[in-house]
Amino acid sequence: MVMTRFYFHIRHGDQVERDLEGIEFPSVQAAEQEALKAAREMVAELVMQGQRLQDKIFEIDDEDGNRVLAVPFLSTVIDWAVLSGTPLRGYLLPEPGSAILAC
Template identity: 45%
Template sequence: MSIFYLHIRDGELLLADVEGQEFPDVEAAHAEAVRSAREMLAEKVKLGEIVDGQEIEIVDEAGDVVGLVPLKETFRVA
């Protein structure tokens, strides 16, 4: 298991995940980031807030960004 941090970036603002979470691999961390992004997106839509540019940065224990999940890319319309 490795620790990954799911930071929230909104333009220049970074809300750092200081605790991190254990995941078996980066794919599992990415799946959690997508789930979290969808929850955040739903809340923003309910509140009538603009969703533009916010993303979750997946960061490994070394401090390297190993993935990005833009909030608006988690929304699908059939």
């Protein structure tokens, strides 16, 4: 199985925390699942610390430096809220069945 190294950079507004090591995955989809899992864990910590989520994004590059995916941290909360029917104070949520854009 061919593995590709993906780099999970964290953008916060104009600042980027670069992932210099990366992680190998068999596909972009596997990297996306890991990004969602990691973002959910980080969101929980950020919420407990009272920090804002709006400007935090995983920017995922492949080993050639090509951007293959962007996962806003807030999308993990909105996806959960839409699926569970839980309203989020201060956010307009799409109607059930409509798409949520990741970027």
